[in-house]
Amino acid sequence: MQDEDQVGRDGFAFEGNWREYAPIAFTNLLLTIVTLGIYRFWATTRSRRYFWENTRFIDDHLEWTGKGFELFLGFVMALVLIGGPVLFLNFGVQALILHGHPLFAMLTALFAFLLLFYMVGLARFRAVRYRLGRTWWHGIRGGSEDSGLRYGVSYVWKTFVGSFLLGLLVPWSMMSLWNERWNAMSFGPHRFEAAGDYRNVFKRFLLFYLFPILVLIGSFVFGAVMVAMQSGAPQGEAPDPDSLVSQLAFVGMAIGIYAALGLIALAYYAKFFREAVDELSLADLNFHFYARTKDWVMLILVDILLVIGTLGIGAIFLDYRHWKFFITNLGATGSIDTDALTQSTTSLARHGEGLLDALDVGAF
């Protein structure tokens, strides 16, 4: 009964195509521009509806029931709740400095920073909760009983501890936050269980410490090449540091450093995401994520080419590409008992992921 080509690995499949999505993307862009950005909440909703309804899990498609208005409302609420205090603190700190209380100003600024950081953690939690609450499959939705207030505290102190020891604790901090977040989520009557182990991603994380050595070798080679070029120049001609060649070499090296750092980050993140999702389960379902570093690199490279090659317009397809990447690499094994998959009893938030939107951070 199912078209075999369309079936992704282990139950998940993405059935959309970009030609079908293009009218949505372009009209979203147009309406967002003429409404000075306000339409983007409705644009997000339209895009997600398309992504979700073209995502099949086993025998039926997902549904997105979020509304543009609730995203808008959430954003306005966040603007008032955060914007007001931030504006006040800003003036407060400046006034304190001008009144000659720099220490007090610093403490106030630190407090504001911690509060904002807490908000980011809270926002991440609430965004996942919101998305699960608006995601339906077989007439059943997800959600969470947890308000995320405690997660916000964890986010602050775990991120802080993660920066200890030259950042060696970052993998622990990231994984433990991921687990804490997902262990609070549910779908239908079942809780998600997240048991990612940071020790499995630690080796990959050590690549970051290899980076300074790479840079050292790189600059050594760079220096050697420069010296060789200068000695090759005609006698008596002073080496010109502003020559096009050395400028190009310098730019090339800067790009190289940037690319190397990006590559390491991708390699780590690929491993992290595989481990995190592989250890995620829901009742008798075990989730998997198959994308390896080279898949992530391809994703990002094509993203870059797409955006540059279309002078930026291609950016409207990035969400589509990322969702497709996520779903085609996502799998689930085990079994699911639809009779036992009863309706979620979690309460639904009336407003969307406004906090996240206002703070401009990602959910996953």
Add this chain to the structure above:
Amino acid sequence: MEDFLLWHYDGKSATRRSVVPQTRDGGFVLADPESDWIGDPVAWSDLVVIRQQRGHSAYGHRDRPGWRIGFTGDAPPEFAALLPKNEHYGKWVDKIGLWPAVGTFATLAVVAIFVLFQSPQWLAPLVPQSWENNLGDAMIGDFGNRYCRTPESAAALQALVREIDPKGEARQVEIANIPMVNAITLPGGHILLFDGLVQAADSPDELAGVLGHELGHVRHRDSMAGLLRQIGVGLFLGGFGGEAGNTLSNLVTLSYGRKAEAAADGVAIERLEAADISPKATADFFAKLARKEGSNARVMSFLSSHPVSDDRRRRFETSVVAGRAYRSALTNEQWQAVRNACRDDPNVASPIRWVS
């Protein structure tokens, strides 16, 4: 319609049922042909569209979360006619159509941008003066002890202020220990003449002209409007971090716009006239700054907030009454006291550069 097979979830469990609809008054009930299961009645008006795409259709119930019916292909015409229509762009846009909506929104956007940039001028006069004073005082305090004051300079500055601002519209006029060629008006009627400007001036008449100009900003409440504009633009851009963080230092380089500057010049000329001080020196000051433009970064600060145009210079020049015997704004002793205020004040905090 007895052979029209639908799939159905009741929203209580994920169990999928195959059902046929049986029409009732204003709606239908769902029945499982293979068992005696029968669902609660549903009114047509309770249906909402969940999905209508590539031959797959799904509908939900307004008041029953998770309740779904769906089918592949076309519904029988008598059924299809009563199903709700899909929402495309959102309720409002669908109602008037995409292109009329784009036109309407674009018009509204232009109006909104205009209002956003104009409203500070309309709103600033509505802010009670006492609020502005409290806000300005709270913001500035003693300016980190960066006012240059010696007994002589304070007396001299006071003499100048009495000439230019006899009604005391400015609540405070100070020389600030900042080596930039600039002067600013902050909310609450605080005028700060930067030491860099005092040093760049060749005569007290030039300083009098600048003071008159800043007095114009006080009178027209331009700094309050500027503050409102900054807050408005900051909120509009939705970024709390970057923009709002530099509110005060942005005020230094903020231009209040061509109209406000011209109006402030008008006040300057009026005050100079009343004080019997020649506007010629101020015109020369503009010319001097314009010549230095580009060569001196410190001058740029004044130029960025006060674009010196030929028109502005000429306006001061033409207001000079030929043959009139003008007086000097300050005596030579007074002028020297003002110029040496920052050097001779033992308590003033070291100079700061706000704008790098």
